[in-house]
Amino acid sequence: MSNRRILSLWFPRLGAERLVRAARGLHEGPLAVVEEQSNMQVITALNLAAQQAGLRVGQPVRDAHAMCGGLITRIRNVPAEAAFLTALRRWAGKFSPWVAEEAPDALVVDLSGCAHLFGGEAALLDVLQTDCADMGLSVQMGIADTLGAAWALARFAGQEAGSDRNGDAISQEARATRARAGKRRHWTKGGVAPQVVTAGGGARIAGPGQTYGALSPLPVAALRLDDATVAQLGRLGLRRVGDLLGQPRASLARRFGKGLVLRLDQAMGSAPEPVSPARPHVQFAVRMTMPDPIGLKEDLMAGIDRILPNLCAKLETKGMGARQIRLEAHRTDQAAEVLSVGLARPSHDPHRIRPLLELKIDQIDAGYGIDMLRLMAVQVEPVHARTLAGHADASRAVRDRLAGNTAVDDLIGKLGARVGLDAITRLHPASSHIPEKTAQTLAAAWSEPAQDWPRPPTPRPVLMWQPEPVMAPDTPTVPDRFRWRGRDWTLAEARGPERIAPEWWLDDPNWRSGVRDYWVVVTEQGHRLWLYFGHGGAMSSGWFCQGSFA
Incomplete structure (x- = not known):
């Protein structure tokens, strides 16, 4: 048992x-x-x-x-x-x-x-x-050996099994069912009669091993069945849990499905039903109560220096690093000043977190004095230990590869404390052969630096813009003279073409001109331009300028 x-x-x-x-x-x-x-x-x-x-x-x-x-x-x-x-x-x-x-x-x-x-x-x-x-x-409470039985006692203890039909129909339906259920009442074979103890507030306690007797008089809805199944059982005269316990299991499963038999087994303890508690929430927070109210910046930083190492020690013990830190300064007038700082990489190093707090500490209005400081890691991420590996002559490269550029991360964190982390971005390579789609902009604090950029077939211009029309003959041959941005240009050298086709699976309005032939054009005025000839498509053909080389 x-x-x-x-x-x-x-x-x-x-x-x-x-x-x-x-x-x-x-x-x-x-x-x-x-x-x-x-x-x-x-x-x-x-x-x-x-x-x-x-x-x-x-x-x-x-x-x-x-x-x-x-x-x-x-x-x-x-x-x-x-x-x-x-x-x-x-x-x-x-x-x-x-x-x-x-x-x-x-x-x-x-x-x-x-x-x-x-x-x-x-x-x-x-x-x-x-x-x-x-x-x-x-509150309504119930205690039993199983979860299903305790659930039933908490909600249905003391309730009689009723019916929505008249008395004449009740006296005539399912006589064999009730007769078989009555015989099963002697299943204990002379043992102690089941007892249900009544406690304060209408709660019910089924003693150890007394689940059968505690559930038998309860309505079948106490088995956590759906309304349709309860109504169907009621029409057959099976209104109490004891009526179901006296029926052949195979017949119940064939008529009502395996769900009914499973609920019976869970309530009686034949089928396991564990209690799965929620994982306790780990909160990384520390606080410090001041003996006397403070208001100077030096005093606030001294308090932070006292509690920040404790917070970082808790993070390090759990193998976590803070991505966002919140400082709460509670004043004597029951108000609170709150400021938050973010880090480009998760860290539990107090020497990397303290400068960010110091940058924003001037935003705190001490009022009549601050009597309590609370520091909390609002957002945390795992920090994995890293071990250097490689040959002796490649140790520096391996160290930079594994440890990352902490100086850049600290710079991102300091700039983010001023302008916001989302305002600092970096470019990452994208999988596209379209020139303006070969890079995507990501937040620097939430992305890793790109290691290897794919090399394009031909050099790309330093500056790129939306295609601008060029006044030139409507032929694929590079013009000797053309007009662009209100000026006349004379061709000195041209290299190309590089043919780029649009992405046929996307309807990009900028590429409705169809296939493009790109040329690197050097003018006699000393400018290197990126021109292309559009072969028409859904739009008219012609020459356009899309970029400029250094």
């Missing part, structure tokens, strides 16, 4: 009670959280007053307003509810280190070996009930 003990915490009014905690006055009347589903607003959460008025989750808002004229509605904020559930998961961590979220409104806690620290399971539920009452939250 497994020694696992699983606790299920269900917050049936989580969405509404979160809003009540955040806003004043909402607790005074009925409150509903609404969401648009299938072009219709429906209720997703209610407070206690709204439930007492007869409203229900899933009801259209128009019907709810007709039933309750004083109803207050608020639009559902899914990210805020998820963040609130995450906060509750951290709170539940004081009862067990194995806590998982069950979106959108529940938690699952593995209590194995933890309940005795609080005086037993019943005493633990009393503590949970008290804490939730202090937080203004409604």
Whole structure:
């Protein structure tokens, strides 16, 4: 027998009670959280007053307003509810280190070996009930050997299996089914009768090994089945979990699919269903409280020199490097001054981070004094250890290749502290034979330097611009004289042509002139120009100038 003990915490009014905690006055009347589903607003959460008025989750808002004229509605904020559930998961961590979220409104806690620290399971539920009452939250709880059983007890304990059919039909349907289910009640063969302990707040505790007896009287919906399957089982007279436990498994799988049998096995412990807690969030932050308020730049930098090495030590221990650092200076008037700096490469070296903070420290307004400094690595990335390798005569090249140019990275970081990291760019080679598309512009802080640039078939001009028309004869032969930019030019030398075709799979408006023949033209005035003759295509043919060599 497994020694696992699983606790299920269900917050049936989580969405509404979160809003009540955040806003004043909402607790005074009925409150509903609404969401648009299938072009219709429906209720997703209610407070206690709204439930007492007869409203229900899933009801259209128009019907709810007709039933309750004083109803207050608020639009559902899914990210805020998820963040609130995450906060509750951290709170539940004081009862067990194995806590998982069950979106959108529940938690699952593995209590194995933890309940005795609080005086037993019943005493633990009393503590949970008290804490939730202090937080203004409604909670329903269940403890059992399996996750499925605890889920069922938290939501359906004490409920009778009902039917939507009349009494005459109920008394006549599925007699063989109920007879077989009744015989299975003696499965313990003289053992101790199953017991379900009632704790405070309506919670239910199924003792170890008593899962069968705890689940048998519950409706089949407690097995986490979809509504269609529950309705189909009800029409066959299978309304309680005990009715299903008395049926042949092969027949259930053939009639309702393997999902029903799987849910039965998970609830009874025959199929594994582990509790997978979320990975704890590692936050790299340090702070320092001042004995007396400070306001001078030298004092602020002295405080940073005290806490920055601690932050870098935490980063180095985890093998991480900071890409963005945030400094919070909390003033005595409860206000806070915040500044952020970015690094071109992840680093945990305080000597590379400190100059960036010093560049922007003048932006902090100390006011009546600063009594607390907080330094946090907002964005971190792994930093891998690098080992130099290579022959003795190539050690310098290997070191530069592996370690990178830290001087350039520091320069990028310092310039980024002034103008922003996104404003500093570098060119990278691109896979294209079109001259103006052979390079792409990337942010220098978020890209590595290009190592090898592909060599073009012929030299490319230093300056390139959009093609400008050249007045010359409309023939492929290089003209001896032509007019460009309002001046007359005389040909001294020409080298070419280099034929470049457009990318046929892209419709580029600049290349609708079709195939181009490029020439390097040297004029008698001493200019080296990059001219091409367009062979027409979707546009008229002619000569154009697109660049200039040094």
